[in-house]
Amino acid sequence: MDDTPVPADDPKPQGKGRPTPKRRDAEGRRRQPVNAPKDRKEAYRQMRAKQSAERERARQGMLSGDERYLPARDKGPARKFARDWVDSRRLPSQYFLPFSLLILVATWIPWPMNIRARALEIVMVVGWPVMMVGVIFTSVYVSWKVKKLVAEKLPNESVKGVGFYAAMRAMQIRKLRFPPPQKLPGGKPVPPKK
Structure with missing residues (x-):
């Protein structure tokens, strides 16, 4: 055994400061009553209830x-922070999917041929390009702004x-965002559901 004295500023303390418990005491603390199911069906039922x-x-x-x-x-x-920042604003890109759905539904309605051709022409020449430029511009702006603020x-x-x-x-519809928005447009917190 080494009899050299231990310096006062030794980083490793000697001992753990309490006695080691007896094995029977440690095992006794670990033991709990077992409520084993009576059969296999009961075990599956308990497992499904726990998982549910x-x-x-x-x-x-x-x-x-x-x-x-x-x-x-x-x-x-x-x-x-990014979720809260986006959720607290109304952005043009969040209207992209509803706008696309509206156009899709409008193409299925049986309009008279001259009205349908004119409407599709206006949508394809004006509506889509304006919406796509808006979505791209909004996406780039949101990405840049959020990265800067973070x-x-x-x-x-x-x-x-x-x-x-x-x-x-x-770009997502507000109601379909996951996790659900915690902020209302304007920055106020979402009131708790009753």
Whole structure:
């Protein structure tokens, strides 16, 4: 055994500060009564009930915006900032999908031939190009602005992918965004559902 004295500023403390518990005491604390199912069907029923409860808890957590239950692509303060920034504004790109659906439905309506040809001409020559330029401009602006703000407000966070994430969220219909918006247009928080 080494009898050299231990210096006072030794970084490694000696001992753990408490006695090691006896094995029977440690095993006794671990033991809990087992409620084993009586048969295989009961085991499956219990397993399905437990999984269903876990899925429901995860769904409620995702809908409330709880970080623990969000998918990896939505986690982190930079992504939360991007979601809140996009959700607190009305952007032209969020009307792209409803506009496209409206045009699609309008092409199926049996108009008289001369009205239909004129309407399609106006939509194809004017409507679509204006909407596409608006979507592209809005996407580039949202991406640039969100990356800039994240770099300013959250300097320790990576801005990689945040601009694209914000631009894609800005193109979605507000009611269909996931995770659901936590901010109303104008910046006020969404009131809790009753």
